Amino acid sequence: MKDICKSFHGIHANKDINLHVESGEILGLLGENGAGKTTLMNILYGLYQPDSGQIQINGSPISISNPVESILHGIGMVHQHFMLIQNHSILENIALGYKDTPFFFPKIKLRKRVAEFSKQFDFRMDLDQKVWQLSAGQQQRIEIIKALLNGADLLILDEPTSVLTPPEIKELISILRQMKAEGHMVIFISHKLDEIMDICDRVTVLQKGRIVGHANTADTNKKALARMMVGRDVVFNIDKEKLKKGKKVLSVQDIHISGDKGITAIKGVSFDLFENEIFGIAGVSGNGQRELAEAITGIRKIDSGSVRMDEKDITNLSPRHIYDNGVSHVPEERIRFGIAPGLFLYDNAILKQHHLKKFSKRYFLKYSQVKNHAKTIVSDFKVATHSINNQIRNLSGGNIQKLILGREISEQPRLLVASHPTYGLDVGATEFLREHLLELRKQGSSVLLFSEDLEEIFELCDRVAVIFAGEFMGILDADDERFCDIGLMMAGSKEPSPKITNFSESTAV
Ligand SMILES: Nc1ncnc2c1ncn2[C@@H]1O[C@H](COP(=O)(O)OP(=O)(O)OP(=O)(O)O)[C@@H](O)[C@H]1O
Numbered sequence: 001m002k003d004i005c006k007s008f009h010g011i012h013a014n015k016d017i018n019l020h021v022e023s024g025e026i027l028g029l030l031g032e033n034g035a036g037k038t039t040l041m042n043i044l045y046g047l048y049q050p051d052s053g054q055i056q057i058n059g060s061p062i063s064i065s066n067p068v069e070s071i072l073h074g075i076g077m078v079h080q081h082f083m084l085i086q087n088h089s090i091l092e093n094i095a096l097g098y099k100d101t102p103f104f105f106p107k108i109k110l111r112k113r114v115a116e117f118s119k120q121f122d123f124r125m126d127l128d129q130k131v132w133q134l135s136a137g138q139q140q141r142i143e144i145i146k147a148l149l150n151g152a153d154l155l156i157l158d159e160p161t162s163v164l165t166p167p168e169i170k171e172l173i174s175i176l177r178q179m180k181a182e183g184h185m186v187i188f189i190s191h192k193l194d195e196i197m198d199i200c201d202r203v204t205v206l207q208k209g210r211i212v213g214h215a216n217t218a219d220t221n222k223k224a225l226a227r228m229m230v231g232r233d234v235v236f237n238i239d240k241e242k243l244k245k246g247k248k249v250l251s252v253q254d255i256h257i258s259g260d261k262g263i264t265a266i267k268g269v270s271f272d273l274f275e276n277e278i279f280g281i282a283g284v285s286g287n288g289q290r291e292l293a294e295a296i297t298g299i300r301k302i303d304s305g306s307v308r309m310d311e312k313d314i315t316n317l318s319p320r321h322i323y324d325n326g327v328s329h330v331p332e333e334r335i336r337f338g339i340a341p342g343l344f345l346y347d348n349a350i351l352k353q354h355h356l357k358k359f360s361k362r363y364f365l366k367y368s369q370v371k372n373h374a375k376t377i378v379s380d381f382k383v384a385t386h387s388i389n390n391q392i393r394n395l396s397g398g399n400i401q402k403l404i405l406g407r408e409i410s411e412q413p414r415l416l417v418a419s420h421p422t423y424g425l426d427v428g429a430t431e432f433l434r435e436h437l438l439e440l441r442k443q444g445s446s447v448l449l450f451s452e453d454l455e456e457i458f459e460l461c462d463r464v465a466v467i468f469a470g471e472f473m474g475i476l477d478a479d480d481e482r483f484c485d486i487g488l489m490m491a492g493s494k495e496p497s498p499k500i501t502n503f504s505e506s507t508a509v
Pocket residue numbers: 008009013031032033034035036037038039040080384385386394395396397398399424426
């Protein structure tokens with residue numbers, strides 16, 4: 001890519017970008033939220049047109065005016081937010097955008113092609129399953145198959161690992177290594193510096209739309225990369241102050257919840273959560289975390305059992321009533337449940353809060369208050385946007401997440417239910433959020449944190465429950481030296497070591 005420039009509303013998203021990738025190479029693209037990574041890759045994939053600059057393949061300039069042309073040039077892209085059609089089957093989704101699709105749906109031919117490919121890259125899946133039934137990892141594999149079937153020489157992966165479980169990440173890395181060995185090129189965007197160091201040959205760092213540095217991963221380290229991105233040193237390990245837990249805030253008693261496919265997703269889970277406490281739920285995703293978070297926040301029905309907030313029964317109340325009882329929620333799927341993409345940023349800053357007296361009077365919103373509130377969130381949480389009169393879908397992924405966090409946290413909730421809150425955040429924003437969660441805890445709130453990132457769990461949580469197949473395998477205290485058992489428990493081992501505590505108090509195992 002040569003001298004690429006692109007602006008939106010007079011603000012540079014990309015400025016004078018020069019970038020190259022060689023065959024058999026994995027290039028990492030790094031930068032803070034809103035630095036311009038996705039925009040640059042959307043230009044390469046033909047979704048956006050640059051204002052100026054040129055794209056060349058093997059030294060010859062080419063023009064890419066849409067994704068069909070980029071696919072013909074051997075470029076494939078897996079987007080930051082999946083673009084599959086949820087109600088269609090895997091095969092139908094692969095057929096959409098397949099470059100050799102004739103007039104009629106080439107079911108038999110395509111099924112054969114996919115089967116050959118699946119064998120080569122060890123993808124195992126039932127092609128007639130509907131996409132909505134699949135985990136994020138499976139959806140992503142379909143996106144990769146789609147790109148490879150179209151003969152992609154260059155595969156662009158925009159934050160592919162944010163939503164993957166650790167085993168899925170391992171699988172993805174081995175696929176990428178195989179592609180590299182076969183001479184394919186990969187551009188890999190991630191905020192997880194360990195991953196970048198592990199799989200990339202080179203990295204390019206963007207800051208505010210410009211390239212600020214290049215490095216060979218062999219000659220650099222995580223700290224130096226973070227400094228290059230953020231322009232200052234980043235603290236990777238924060239110390240948490242020891243606090244005495246206060247009154248009981250949340251009490252979950254023997255709840256059973258059904259999953260989307262009608263099978264029981266949570267089987268008799270019980271626990272209590274106190275003031276000044278961060279309670280982590282660790283586990284490989286798909287073991288009931290999503291259903292548990294949705295049930296507590298009112299999005300999903302509880303079949304039996306009870307949830308109490310400050311001794312008040314809130315079982316199966318509506319999300320709004322649960323919010324009114326002091327429960328905030330940062331959902332796992334931010335685009336589907338966290339925002340209304342077509343609305344302005346200021347509307348999104350008060351979702352679920354629009355009925356509060358300070359934002360509305362009778363049937364009308366008090367727009368000046370709403371806008372002031374939005375401006376405060378934007379400035380406190382450093383949301384990069386040119387204006388609050390901007391449709392939220394135009395913000396970068398990490399900045400959407402920052403706005404959701406600001407909305408849910410800034411009002412000092414009694415309980416925050418947060419699923420993967422640092423998902424998609426850059427290293428600086430992650431550090432900021434972790435400090436903020438600890439501050440909430442200090443102020444007396446409780447936090448129920450769902451995460452697969454063990455480092456995050458260890459750093460923040462006072463107690464951790466390990467969930468497997470819809471049950472708690474045990475609850476560990478942060479002081480427990482046997483944290484190494486967590487890995488085993490995540491894989492389903494219920495064997496409680498002598499130091500596992502709080503069984504009597506909190507679980508129904
Ligand atoms: N369609 C659009 N309309 C207006 N502004 C846009 C549009 N697309 C991107 N932008 C702006 O361009 C800038 C760069 O966004 P981009 O999505 O490329 O960031 P990013 O580096 O991918 O960030 P993240 O790590 O959060 O995903 C942002 O300020 C964003 O608001």
